[in-house]
Amino acid sequence: MNKNNKLKLVCVGNGMAGMRALEELLKLAPELYEITVFGAEPHPNYNRILLSPVLAGEQTLPEIVLNDLDWYKNHNITLHLGKKITEIDRVKRVVRADDGSEAPYDRLLLATGSNPILLPIPGMKLPGVLTYRDIADTEGMIAAAAQYKNAVVIGGGLLGLEAANGLKLRGMDVTVIHLAEWLMERQLDRTAAGLLQKSLEAKGLKFRLATQTQELIAGESGRVAAVKFRDGSTVAADLVVVAIGIRPNTELAEKAGLHCNRGVVVSDTMQTYDPRIYAVGECANHRGIAYGLVAPLFDMAKVCANHLAQMGIGRYTGSLTSTKLKVTGIDLFSAGNFQGGDGTEDIVLSDPIRGVYKRLVIKDDRLVGSVLYGDTVDGAWYFKLLRDGRKVADIRDKLMFGESNLGDTGHQGQNRAAAMSDDMEVCGCNGVCKGSIVKAIKEKGLFTLDDVRKHTKASSSCGSCTGLVEQILMFTAGGDYSAAPAVKPMCGCTDRTHAETRAAIRDHELLTIPEVMKFLEWRTPNGCASCRPALNYYLISTWPHRAKDDPQSRFINERAHANIQKDSTYSVIPRMWGGVTTADELRRIADVVDKYRIPTVKVTGGQRIDLLGVKKEDLPAVWRDLDMPSGHAYAKALRTVKTCVGAEWCRFGVQDSTKMGQDLERGLWRMYAPHKVKLAVSGCPRNCAESGIKDVGVIGVDSGWEIYVAGNGGIKTEVAQFLVKVKTAEEVLEYSSAFLQLYREEGWYLERTVHYVHRVGLDYVKQRILDDAAGRKALYERLLYALKDEPDPWAERVAGADRAQFQPLQPAASREGATA
Amino acid sequence: MSNWLKICALDDIPRLGSRVLRREGAPDIAVFRTAEDTVFALEDRCPHKGGALSQGIVCGNKVACPLHNWNIALETGCAIAPDEGSTKTFPVKVEAGIVLLALEQPAHV
Numbered sequence A: 001m002n003k004n005n006k007l008k009l010v011c012v013g014n015g016m017a018g019m020r021a022l023e024e025l026l027k028l029a030p031e032l033y034e035i036t037v038f039g040a041e042p043h044p045n046y047n048r049i050l051l052s053p054v055l056a057g058e059q060t061l062p063e064i065v066l067n068d069l070d071w072y073k074n075h076n077i078t079l080h081l082g083k084k085i086t087e088i089d090r091v092k093r094v095v096r097a098d099d100g101s102e103a104p105y106d107r108l109l110l111a112t113g114s115n116p117i118l119l120p121i122p123g124m125k126l127p128g129v130l131t132y133r134d135i136a137d138t139e140g141m142i143a144a145a146a147q148y149k150n151a152v153v154i155g156g157g158l159l160g161l162e163a164a165n166g167l168k169l170r171g172m173d174v175t176v177i178h179l180a181e182w183l184m185e186r187q188l189d190r191t192a193a194g195l196l197q198k199s200l201e202a203k204g205l206k207f208r209l210a211t212q213t214q215e216l217i218a219g220e221s222g223r224v225a226a227v228k229f230r231d232g233s234t235v236a237a238d239l240v241v242v243a244i245g246i247r248p249n250t251e252l253a254e255k256a257g258l259h260c261n262r263g264v265v266v267s268d269t270m271q272t273y274d275p276r277i278y279a280v281g282e283c284a285n286h287r288g289i290a291y292g293l294v295a296p297l298f299d300m301a302k303v304c305a306n307h308l309a310q311m312g313i314g315r316y317t318g319s320l321t322s323t324k325l326k327v328t329g330i331d332l333f334s335a336g337n338f339q340g341g342d343g344t345e346d347i348v349l350s351d352p353i354r355g356v357y358k359r360l361v362i363k364d365d366r367l368v369g370s371v372l373y374g375d376t377v378d379g380a381w382y383f384k385l386l387r388d389g390r391k392v393a394d395i396r397d398k399l400m401f402g403e404s405n406l407g408d409t410g411h412q413g414q415n416r417a418a419a420m421s422d423d424m425e426v427c428g429c430n431g432v433c434k435g436s437i438v439k440a441i442k443e444k445g446l447f448t449l450d451d452v453r454k455h456t457k458a459s460s461s462c463g464s465c466t467g468l469v470e471q472i473l474m475f476t477a478g479g480d481y482s483a484a485p486a487v488k489p490m491c492g493c494t495d496r497t498h499a500e501t502r503a504a505i506r507d508h509e510l511l512t513i514p515e516v517m518k519f520l521e522w523r524t525p526n527g528c529a530s531c532r533p534a535l536n537y538y539l540i541s542t543w544p545h546r547a548k549d550d551p552q553s554r555f556i557n558e559r560a561h562a563n564i565q566k567d568s569t570y571s572v573i574p575r576m577w578g579g580v581t582t583a584d585e586l587r588r589i590a591d592v593v594d595k596y597r598i599p600t601v602k603v604t605g606g607q608r609i610d611l612l613g614v615k616k617e618d619l620p621a622v623w624r625d626l627d628m629p630s631g632h633a634y635a636k637a638l639r640t641v642k643t644c645v646g647a648e649w650c651r652f653g654v655q656d657s658t659k660m661g662q663d664l665e666r667g668l669w670r671m672y673a674p675h676k677v678k679l680a681v682s683g684c685p686r687n688c689a690e691s692g693i694k695d696v697g698v699i700g701v702d703s704g705w706e707i708y709v710a711g712n713g714g715i716k717t718e719v720a721q722f723l724v725k726v727k728t729a730e731e732v733l734e735y736s737s738a739f740l741q742l743y744r745e746e747g748w749y750l751e752r753t754v755h756y757v758h759r760v761g762l763d764y765v766k767q768r769i770l771d772d773a774a775g776r777k778a779l780y781e782r783l784l785y786a787l788k789d790e791p792d793p794w795a796e797r798v799a800g801a802d803r804a805q806f807q808p809l810q811p812a813a814s815r816e817g818a819t820a
Numbered sequence B: 001m002s003n004w005l006k007i008c009a010l011d012d013i014p015r016l017g018s019r020v021l022r023r024e025g026a027p028d029i030a031v032f033r034t035a036e037d038t039v040f041a042l043e044d045r046c047p048h049k050g051g052a053l054s055q056g057i058v059c060g061n062k063v064a065c066p067l068h069n070w071n072i073a074l075e076t077g078c079a080i081a082p083d084e085g086s087t088k089t090f091p092v093k094v095e096a097g098i099v100l101l102a103l104e105q106p107a108h109v
């Protein structure tokens, strides 16, 4: 061990994957290693994928640097630029560079990226022949464009087309040569590729498809002058860019005897066959795949860092990738298996006049692939459906028309991220406009939705602009960076998902938050404001009457049993069963308003009355004088049961919806849940109580009641889905309660019923509630048991519980004393 | 000599919680107690938009503001990056189970 007792970590390759892994490592264990980095290029780490905008003249080289030299210095990283490692001595555990310098290691990280594939034809070494991989190539193309006229790009894939576009914009006459019958044949189907070719031709590019190159011919000066094809024809060329593919750069690893097979073979922990040596990024082969895009390398970097930090819990299980072409003015997106095949169905929209083509491939009721051309607004959304493996039967008829068609509110249906001007607002909650997001992405080198949320606050509140922010990320940064793994950890304190955590609490009978954190190896001593409330809910919902509620792990509203307002006063909403009140109650409310000088009295959207601007210390007295139960308007719990007047008064009413609503509310109040829960009962299909957008909506019909579930009237309007029709009020209670108990037991914290049902599928819910009568009754029983003896929190506090939090400390003069 | 003020017993503050100290003509002070029984005192105003930090969730040596979830370091009163800003801190200590707070730094020592 060395003088300062730190382990030595050497990273070979100063590119996107290697530096990302180091960044992740520094977050977890900043002091564990003495770090040395070798980079063959003479530049600090830069955003390779932005070479295309640089070539196109849309960005400059300094703008695409991700980690400047100060970053290395500030983290005490020894950086060797322009030095290529030529040898790994695995016995002595030393690496050697081409200039003879050496560095010993305890752990070695290989992040050597890929090499462009060369053509096995004469003339490849001529001056004027380039590949497209790094800054040197890009600078070479920019220089050639300033001096020469004719360019030939060999390869009509992503890189080739971006190169061709850039050279064209720099004034060259560009011909693209492609071996296959259509462009980007690995990412596009023939129709989309045809549209793409047409738009590129409109920009002035020329194409020769199904064409094989035979030779590059030198001119008099010795520089390349023409390209000759198999059929004997030629095209003039002062610059030839070869972009026919990449191959993982495994030269060094192979020489060191590490097992390689189209990439350095790694395990799920990103370790090579030598456990001291890790590999990440394009040079790695994981489960048979060597990726060529950045999204996977972020996931790899995270897992690798976790193991380097000796935490040993993350596993990389592979990534789904999507493709986006970065040619300004061309919208193209593809993901998954878009070619279709056995057992798949296609939904196709083709509008050649508008230049729009969309193809969705569905298999077993799940989206498995998509190609979008001309309108890629919903790319991120489709990709999410694809990654999550969500069933699509319920939205299939609207799928093609995109996410906004499902009713997103808050940004005027404004979705075209690219078309938005910089001053247009993206996040309505936090007042963030497009310009600030783009600026943060560029200046701070952000890649993920989480990063953007942290730095700009956009999409961090109600989340309705998430899709839009993802699109801006895509457009600004180039790839689909937001490819959060389908299995997302609960928060930064752990790698466990909500599902894993819930299961552990149940299977191992964990009863307190510290027990859960110890058992599941939480990284932080007492969690954060995001995981603690979730854990508290999981404990009390899994072990009712056994796990003890922890008020300090609840958001202030649930601790104070009132809603905090912007000026730190509180609002009080008493319960009015089914929206029905009395003269007596109204009189008491009026008296309380006078006595405590409450500034605002408002009728809420939930059929009851809100008293706004109450001081915290007045809360217990206000509750006492109101003498009404808590409305839980502040809690992840049963909120309201809205009703209409129903059969008792209404000339159309066929069922007593008011009484039904009151019975439901009396049966379910004090019920905590993963998120808030709202019900409504209407007395006839005119549905005046808006039962169609509630977590549980009940509609009276002549012969009984229809029950709808998983509606939502908030951020995104989602119509509730029909669950069942029943005859009696008792059945309404039983079925509704059983559904809500299922959600209470299986929902993730902050997941509303609509999201829960999307996740598990309505079929599953039907199976649990309708097909399994005994299971339904058991669910109902469990809910009744959980609610048994659950007190009204206001009455409890009026009686004196939890007094301290409502009483400020008063520094009495008499207490003053010099003790020190 | 410093003017240490007895404000409450340590056990009057819940672990991972806080109490508020009202002052005449001056902003309230939030007094926090961590899981390890360390006590911190900050002006009860978030550097973002003035949220009452005393009402936040305490984790480690940080408090998450109840209004927009900024995290504030209890030792320094500084917002955790990427947020920026700080709130005033006050010296506090615990002696024999009593929490003592120094409201003004003495002019001379």
Ligand code: SRM
Pocket: A462, A563, A564, A565, A571, A573, A602, A603, A604, A605, A606, A607, A608, A609, A610, A631, A633, A639, A640, A676, A678, A693, A694, A711, A712, A713, A714, A715, A716, A752
């Ligand atoms: C008071 C009230 C507005 C009013 O003056 O009418 C209200 C006020 C708030 N709503 Fe609401 N919502 C109110 C009815 C609604 C309704 C209408 C309804 O319930 O019929 C909806 C749409 C229906 C739904 O939830 O599906 C609604 C959808 C939301 C949402 C979006 C929820 C979603 O999943 O999409 C939020 C944000 C959240 O919960 O994360 C929200 C959040 C809030 C919060 C709690 C914001 C906050 O975190 O501080 C507001 C609290 C104000 C306060 O301090 O008192 N409020 N909110 C209504 C109280 C009803 C009640 O009697 O309890």
Ligand SMILES: Cc1cc2nc3c(=O)[nH]c(=O)nc-3n(C[C@H](O)[C@H](O)[C@H](O)COP(=O)(O)OP(=O)(O)OC[C@H]3O[C@@H](n4cnc5c(N)ncnc54)[C@H](O)[C@@H]3O)c2cc1C
Pocket: A012, A013, A014, A015, A016, A017, A018, A038, A039, A040, A041, A048, A049, A050, A051, A052, A083, A084, A085, A086, A111, A112, A113, A114, A132, A133, A134, A159, A162, A249, A252, A280, A281, A282, A283, A291, A292, A293, A294, A295, A297, A324, A326, A478, A479, A480
């Ligand atoms: C023009 C262009 C556009 C792209 N566009 C996109 C896009 O839109 N979306 C997307 O997802 N991906 C895109 N990519 C791919 C993306 O850039 C790569 O997936 C990513 O950079 C891979 O990161 P890496 O760290 O594995 O390799 P690299 O970033 O290539 O880093 C490897 C580094 O290691 C160095 N090195 C290699 N061997 C040695 C050695 N023996 N000693 C020292 N140093 C060594 C190399 O010089 C290089 O700097 C694009 C790539 C290019 C070239």
Ligand code: SF4
Pocket: A644, A645, A646, A647, A650, A651, A652, A653, A654, A682, A683, A684, A685, A686, A687, A688, A689
């Ligand atoms: S839904 Fe409308 S019509 Fe029907 S009972 Fe209610 S108020 Fe009357």
Ligand code: FES
Pocket: B046, B047, B048, B049, B050, B051, B065, B066, B067, B068, B069, B070
């Ligand atoms: S006021 Fe504290 S986070 Fe906004």
